[in-house]
Amino acid sequence: MTSIRVDISVQRDDFTLEVNTDIALSGVTALFGSSGSGKTTLLRSIAGLINNTQGSIRVNNVVWQNETEFLSTHRRGVGFVFQQPSLFEHLNVKKNIDFGVHRAKAPMSPKQIQLMLDLMGIQPLLNRMPWQLSGGEQQRVAIARTLVTNPNLLLLDEPLAALGDDQKSDILPFLTQTFKQLSIPVVYVSHVKDEIAKLADHLVLLESGKIIGQGEIKEMFTSLDLPLAHALDAESVIETEVTDYDENFGLVRLTLAGISLHVASPPLTLGSHVRLQIFARDISIALEKPNNSSILNVIPVIIDSLQQQGKSQVNLRLLVGNSVLLSRITRKSALQLNLKPGDSVYAQIKTAAICV
Numbered sequence: 001m002t003s004i005r006v007d008i009s010v011q012r013d014d015f016t017l018e019v020n021t022d023i024a025l026s027g028v029t030a031l032f033g034s035s036g037s038g039k040t041t042l043l044r045s046i047a048g049l050i051n052n053t054q055g056s057i058r059v060n061n062v063v064w065q066n067e068t069e070f071l072s073t074h075r076r077g078v079g080f081v082f083q084q085p086s087l088f089e090h091l092n093v094k095k096n097i098d099f100g101v102h103r104a105k106a107p108m109s110p111k112q113i114q115l116m117l118d119l120m121g122i123q124p125l126l127n128r129m130p131w132q133l134s135g136g137e138q139q140r141v142a143i144a145r146t147l148v149t150n151p152n153l154l155l156l157d158e159p160l161a162a163l164g165d166d167q168k169s170d171i172l173p174f175l176t177q178t179f180k181q182l183s184i185p186v187v188y189v190s191h192v193k194d195e196i197a198k199l200a201d202h203l204v205l206l207e208s209g210k211i212i213g214q215g216e217i218k219e220m221f222t223s224l225d226l227p228l229a230h231a232l233d234a235e236s237v238i239e240t241e242v243t244d245y246d247e248n249f250g251l252v253r254l255t256l257a258g259i260s261l262h263v264a265s266p267p268l269t270l271g272s273h274v275r276l277q278i279f280a281r282d283i284s285i286a287l288e289k290p291n292n293s294s295i296l297n298v299i300p301v302i303i304d305s306l307q308q309q310g311k312s313q314v315n316l317r318l319l320v321g322n323s324v325l326l327s328r329i330t331r332k333s334a335l336q337l338n339l340k341p342g343d344s345v346y347a348q349i350k351t352a353a354i355c356v
Helices: 039-047 093-103 110-119 135-147 165-181 193-199 217-222 331-336
Strands: 003-012 015-024 028-032 054-059 062-065 078-081 153-157 186-190 202-207 210-216 235-246 251-256 259-264 273-279 283-286 297-309 313-320 323-330 344-349
Touching: 003 039, 015 039, 015 202, 015 210, 028 039, 028 193, 039 078, 039 153, 039 186, 078 135, 093 110, 093 135, 110 135, 110 165, 135 153, 135 165, 165 193, 186 193, 193 217, 193 235, 193 273, 202 217, 210 217, 217 235, 217 323, 235 259, 235 323, 251 273, 259 297, 283 323, 297 323, 313 331, 313 344, 323 331
Parallel strands: 028 186, 028 202, 078 153, 153 186
Antiparallel strands: 003 015, 003 054, 054 062, 202 210, 235 251, 235 273, 251 259, 283 344, 297 313, 297 344, 313 323
């Protein structure tokens, strides 16, 4: 399964969803947008849970639906996880997961199941009842119960929406590792940008029932043509490699395009890849590399483009190797430095401002 061709129109009361696109089915694809943008309607259409959809959905050469055919959800081979975990209260965790195994046409192998349980951190929970689990633990079990059915495609509809911030922080690392290790493509709906930044490889941006942009997450977050780059919390998402750890100062050294970055963090596995989130407001610009500064991360970049934001600010799109950083500075500073596309400058990033 490489991509899904979606050409549909859905009318619900005074809302219309119109989508004509190919959605990549590798890694995690996020459907992102504000409430009412059409994310869940699109996801449920892909799942076959909306039967008044006009148009067609096709995966490779297999028609899921068109004017004359409509495959039911179970025949599409998808697994669907809702906002609420909906575990069987009279069954413990193991029996909840066994239910998923028994209802699957071709369940995961025992080896795959054990790997998934380890990745999701569920092994210690197997004998507990649902009421003995936290909200985050319950949702992990619900996702595991769906995964053991070995779906061709995993669909998640805001699975963390009912959780508090601490519970989200607990579950996100489990999801990140599980999605990386298992080869099941994922389509993930959320209106929370931080979730998307941590989990997604690809992004489909919806607004008022239409797709206004789609592509790799790092490009979508930093495109000056899209609203994400103009939000108050605009940020960059970059992939780095762990190269060292300074135990004396508690700093991990990461490499980006051959350039070192220092991040305050517990030790990380050498050679592992780490995704960083850096807010645009936390990147300042210098024409020359400062000799005496408290800022450890000063890296050479090239200005790709810049765009005024309001009366007082300017967004800069900065290139460092194959990665892109987004910086937001005052319009006065941009004018004083005479910044323009093609300029070679230095991006200054406070170590404490980088989110791992």
